[in-house]
Amino acid sequence: MTNQVVAYTPNELVIAQRTVRGWCAENIRRLYRQKQDAQKNVETAISGKFNSKPFKSLVKRCERRIVYYKKIGKAIKLGYMIVPNFDLDLFAVRTSQKKPRKQTSTWDASFNQEGQQLVEGEGRYVDVHPFWAEGERPNGDKTQTFYFPTAFDEEITFPVTIIQPGIVKETTRAMGHKLFDQVGVATGRRVFRADPIVCGRFLDPIGRDKAVTFFIAWWMDQDDI
Numbered sequence: 001m002t003n004q005v006v007a008y009t010p011n012e013l014v015i016a017q018r019t020v021r022g023w024c025a026e027n028i029r030r031l032y033r034q035k036q037d038a039q040k041n042v043e044t045a046i047s048g049k050f051n052s053k054p055f056k057s058l059v060k061r062c063e064r065r066i067v068y069y070k071k072i073g074k075a076i077k078l079g080y081m082i083v084p085n086f087d088l089d090l091f092a093v094r095t096s097q098k099k100p101r102k103q104t105s106t107w108d109a110s111f112n113q114e115g116q117q118l119v120e121g122e123g124r125y126v127d128v129h130p131f132w133a134e135g136e137r138p139n140g141d142k143t144q145t146f147y148f149p150t151a152f153d154e155e156i157t158f159p160v161t162i163i164q165p166g167i168v169k170e171t172t173r174a175m176g177h178k179l180f181d182q183v184g185v186a187t188g189r190r191v192f193r194a195d196p197i198v199c200g201r202f203l204d205p206i207g208r209d210k211a212v213t214f215f216i217a218w219w220m221d222q223d224d225i
Contacts, residue, residue, distance in 0.1 A: 017076050024073040028066055035062035064205035067119050071179055071202050072212055074120060078177065080200065080214040088184030088199055088213070092156045092175065096123035100130045100149040109134075109147040115181045117205050125175050125183070127153035159185055160196050170217035171198050180214070 005020060007013040038058040045052035076082070093115025100113060109132045116123065130149040137144055158168065175183060180200030198217045204210035 013081070017081065020082060021073050021076040024069040024076075027069045028073075031062045031066050031069070035059055035066070038062060061206065064117065067117065068202060068205050071120055074177075075179060075200070075202075075214050078179075080174070080216065083199065083213050083215045085211055085213050087187035088182070088201065089159060089187050090128045090182050090184035091159045092125045092183040093128055094118055094123045094125050094178065094181055095152070097152075099151060102148070104146045104148045106144060106146045111147075111149040113152075115203070117181055117203050118178075121178045123178065124154075125156060125178075127156045128182075128184075129153060129157075163196070164219040167196070167198060167217045167219055174198075174200055174216045183216070 005016040007016040035058075038055050041055040042052045042059065044050075045055055090112065093113045095113070095116050096118060097116070100111060103111060105111070111130055111132060112128050113126065113130060131151045131153055132147055132149045135146050135148065137146060158171075171183065174180065181203045182201040183198065184201070185196035185198055196218075197215070200214045200216050202212045202214075204212075
């Protein structure tokens with residue numbers, strides 16, 4: 001049986017949020033116990049001259065999951081609301097790296113950054129689009145042009161210029177917590193010609209293309225209804 005929360009009214013949504021936060025807390029306690037057992041197995045494996053790598057990997061996995069659930073619980077505590085995952089046009093990612101990872105492309109200069117899964121308060125937000133440069137290299141009897149990222153753009157560009165000031169303020173406040181791994185706006189905003197829905201996202205540390213998305217800010221002019 002899967003753990004599910006359902007809400008049809010605003011009051012039920014508040015209760016659902018509390019349920020998810022409690023579920024995260026229980027997972028954190030479980031993971032701490034699992035981590036302690038794995039650490040003991042590391043020590044036993046080393047003393048017994050067994051391969052300790054599997055147990056060390058489990059320790060790290062538990063640590064990453066603990067950080068993940070702590071951030072989700074903190075976001076709920078701060079009053080942010082979980083929403084279904086949908087496509088986001090990212091504009092900011094959190095990182096502790098000094099430079100983008102090395103990569104090259106011979107056909108595109110879009111080196112969009114994914115960000116890192118850091119603990120709360122670590123790193124800084126940078127623009128999802130890094131600075132890039134163009135180079136050339138031999139390719140048989142011809143010269144091939146290639147592109148590569150050079151540095152993070154520390155000045156984040158908001159994707160929309162005509163926007164309610166309150167949205168910018170709330171987005172700035174949310175990013176000030178240094179909590180979300182990624183920040184973006186709902187894809188398709190241009191179609192409806194309305195102010196964007198801004199969301200924060202946590203990436204699942206064990207991958208599988210899983211993430212948890214939280215609502216940050218939105219504004220609607222009643223005359224548009």
